[in-house]
Amino acid sequence: MTNMPALHDTIMTVLDGIALPDGTSLASGERIRALTVDAGVVRFVIEAPDATAARAWSGAQAKAQAAIEALEGVGSVSIVMTAHGPTGSASPAPAQAGGQAGEPPSLKIGRHPTPQQGKSKPSGIKSIIAVASGKGGVGKSTVSANLAVALARQGRKVGLLDADIYGPSQPRMMGVTKRPASPDGETIEPLHAHGVTMMSIGLMIKDGEAVVWRGPMLMGAMQQMLGQVAWGELDVLLIDMPPGTGDVQLTLCQKTELTGALVVSTPQDVALIDARRGISMFEKLKVPVLGLIENMSTYVCPSCGHEAHLFGHGGVKDEAEKMGVPFLAQLPLALDTRVAGDEGVPIAATDSPLGVPYMQLAERLIAGGIA
């Protein structure tokens, strides 16, 4: 991620002007962490001392959101609040893993990682594939959900892990809202939708409570998502990664035996620049880049059939050729794909012709022995 120094400073000044209930400034005392500005997308963490303070600070968080959104050059703002636990270890919103609304939480996710030598992989899983993107909003979650469903429709045992901690979207896309159960307080039972076994960090935190962890807590959460979830026997586990090249990506690449990574990009130059950065991270960490996928390549007007290339055309294919990685799919931008995702039934789970490119992508990965 690139920080734009000027905007970065302006944001800090804005935050300094927002008061907390005790009269101190939001920007004082190192409460603002991990502030990044990337192509107009602002992300940062507000670190509260405990859950009570976090609740009391929600007004300041809302003010910060509105004030930064109003700044020139800012496209979107993603703020998350962390809270320390009573023991002083950072603990996120209590994990509701009891299965019943209102039941006391029995699992704590986002704990510190347990020491681990080298890379590991849950024993029943044959292949783990990271679905990544350099930039947010290019459709990585849409591709992950549809590819998972398409693989399942072709008889593969598929798992889908939503690791997009900043904006978990798989519960919505796969139409799953139930909280995962944990009968023994240790193992987390995954959920099932459209033939896919799935788990999302979003199902472990309370609705609307945007909580995230710092580096070590993220590592702990990822370790738990992989190690404590009863995935069972899977041919392939797809991991929907957060955008960019942050802590989750690093942890996964360093601590998990990944078969490889699929990188999703739109044909826009800005997306491609970030995709290139993502690819180079995987290469440095010796994770094979299995291929590039172009999303939102063509827009077909549902009324007249006219084809338009809203984000350019062919850029990802050219990039794949330049970088010597396979170009795997060109996925159209279509209203029905978006609506299907919002309604919890991925387009690949339907008989729509728009699902065909995802089925073809799945076929290709199966034929290549990757999934």
Ligand SMILES: Nc1ncnc2c1ncn2[C@@H]1O[C@H](COP(=O)(O)OP(=O)(O)OP(=O)(O)O)[C@@H](O)[C@H]1O
């Ligand atoms: N091919 C497509 N056709 C139509 N809409 C799409 C397509 N791909 C993605 N979208 C829509 O674009 C939005 C962003 O997509 P998605 O959430 O999959 O992106 P993302 O890269 O995972 O984003 P983030 O990194 O911010 O989570 C969603 O509303 C989704 O429905």
